[in-house]
């Protein structure tokens with residue numbers, strides 16, 4: 089059985105992971121371009137951890153500018169088996185106020201200007217996204233949150249918009265009446281790419297605001313969000329520390345097969361595959377391509 093390596097992607101307000109023992113920077117080259125930042129590698133309670141701030145220090149990258157493929161590729165190269173996305177979000181539900189952590193189990197992808205697959209011309213693959221979140225990771229996250237006394241919601245749908253502008257009132261109402269729980273700008277195509285790379289993925293969607301649908305709250309502003317981000321970020325760091333302490337040291341097979349997603353996904357005949365693309369897929373699809 090493989091050793092578990094926990095990846096943490098830090099979103100808005102989370103540009104570092106204090107408490108990482110033996111922390112050092114690791115620059116890994118990717119054939120998919122520049123990742124958001126060098127990786128921070130270290131351990132917590134003996135569990136290997138790899139941290140990546142998706143917007144880079146100083147929040148240099150907008151959601152549409154992030155190279156999601158390079159990020160997932162370098163995390164794969166770093167040996168990450170299980171990946172947690174820490175993400176700020178707006179809420180569509182009264183019962184999910186700012187400060188709540190939502191362990192989402194579904195995504196709706198409304199992004200439209202991002203590279204969303206490692207595969208394509210010369211090597212086509214169709215992975216299942218029916219269940220985009222690893223249930224095992226959600227269980228570990230829920231247990232860690234409970235142990236830390238954090239307010240969590242188990243389950244919910246995260247709609248990912250392109251941004252960078254926040255939603256119009258009509259959009260916000262549409263998402264609310266569709267039954268979605270939260271909104272953000274980053275978890276797609278991140279979750280899709282993690283699945284293609286056979287990395288188990290789960291999101292902690294940390295509510296910062298009520299977007300603009302709520303009659304008792306002003307339309308969202310970055311200033312308002314920043315006020316909530318700091319306390320959310322502190323809680324997220326406590327959550328990660330607890331998660332790491334209790335996390336299994338050996339990678340547990342994913343009950344829904346996230347870590348074997350390519351077993352049933354490749355459709356291009358071996359003789360029709362593009363050798364250049366295959367080279368780029370060496371990390372992401374190495375397990376299946378090398379046989």
Ligand SMILES: CSC[C@H]1O[C@H](OP(=O)(O)O)[C@H](O)[C@@H]1O
Pocket residue numbers: 098099100101142143151174175176177272273274275310313
């Ligand atoms: C700073 S408000 C909008 C910004 O925050 C969220 O980022 P992340 O998901 O990385 O925490 C949201 O998706 C937007 O990118």
Ligand SMILES: Nc1ncnc2[nH]cnc12
Pocket residue numbers: 176177178179249254255271272273296297298299300308313
């Ligand atoms: N209301 C909102 N819409 C999109 N992304 C967000 N991130 C935090 N709050 C958000």
